[in-house]
Amino acid sequence: MKGKFITFEGCEGVGKSTQIRLLQAYMDERGIEYYMTREPGGSSISEQIRAVILDGKNAEMTDECEALLYSASRVQLLSEVIKPRLDAGELVFCDRYVDSSLAYQGYARGLGVEFVERINDYALREFTPDLTVFLDLDPSKAFMRKGGADKTDRLEQSGMSFHEKVYKGYKELSKKYANRYLVIDASGSKMQTHHKIISALKEKGVF
Ligand code: TMP
Numbered sequence: 001m002k003g004k005f006i007t008f009e010g011c012e013g014v015g016k017s018t019q020i021r022l023l024q025a026y027m028d029e030r031g032i033e034y035y036m037t038r039e040p041g042g043s044s045i046s047e048q049i050r051a052v053i054l055d056g057k058n059a060e061m062t063d064e065c066e067a068l069l070y071s072a073s074r075v076q077l078l079s080e081v082i083k084p085r086l087d088a089g090e091l092v093f094c095d096r097y098v099d100s101s102l103a104y105q106g107y108a109r110g111l112g113v114e115f116v117e118r119i120n121d122y123a124l125r126e127f128t129p130d131l132t133v134f135l136d137l138d139p140s141k142a143f144m145r146k147g148g149a150d151k152t153d154r155l156e157q158s159g160m161s162f163h164e165k166v167y168k169g170y171k172e173l174s175k176k177y178a179n180r181y182l183v184i185d186a187s188g189s190k191m192q193t194h195h196k197i198i199s200a201l202k203e204k205g206v207f
Contacts, residue, residue, distance in 0.1 A: 006129060022194040039074060052069060099132060099134075102169065132180050134184065136185055182200045
């Protein structure tokens with residue numbers, strides 16, 4: 001792959017979407033060319049799989065089925081969108097990727113990292129990200145920052161202990177894959193975090 005592949009990871013409520021928007025504005029202002037996609041989704045088939053995963057009517061879906069659907073959506077996105085762009089030398093960003101499966105399904109849902117690695121072998125082996133921007137903020141702090149209870153918020157729906165497990169998972173992954181992880185302290189203001197991301201990406205020669 002000739003292009004650069006950069007992924008974004010983090011627990012819910014850490015401001016990932018805001019940071020991606022700020023980064024896009026930064027690159028747009030400077031005429032930096034890139035392609036931004038997201039998981040689960042990013043292609044017609046993958047978006048249909050996303051709808052199945054997120055459909056509230058599918059409450060009886062097993063954890064294994066959910067993990068396999070995430071990896072199916074991923075393989076499709078890789079073949080249809082990411083691979084051709086990387087082959088053409090493009091700079092490709094993805095909002096969440098295989099580390100989300102490792103942290104959420106592997107660590108937090110308890111399926112085990114080995115199982116999740118196995119079903120994501122293609123993504124891990126052939127399309128390891130060049131860099132993974134991890135927005136590092138403990139979910140309980142993120143929750144406090146948002147001002148506490150919101151009945152519709154997923155943070156509350158899934159329970160804080162689940163999100164703490166996701167966070168611990170990410171911390172493990174950041175050690176295991178230290179060569180590609182850019183750990184960004186996201187406890188400050190959104191502009192502070194934005195500047196940290198920009199300097200880290202500049203330091204790595206992304207732009
Ligand atoms: P989002 O809020 O960043 O769009 O994330 C969508 C949800 O999907 C979030 O709760 C994390 C979850 N997810 C997984 O559990 N495993 C995965 O592999 C991916 C890509 C997302």
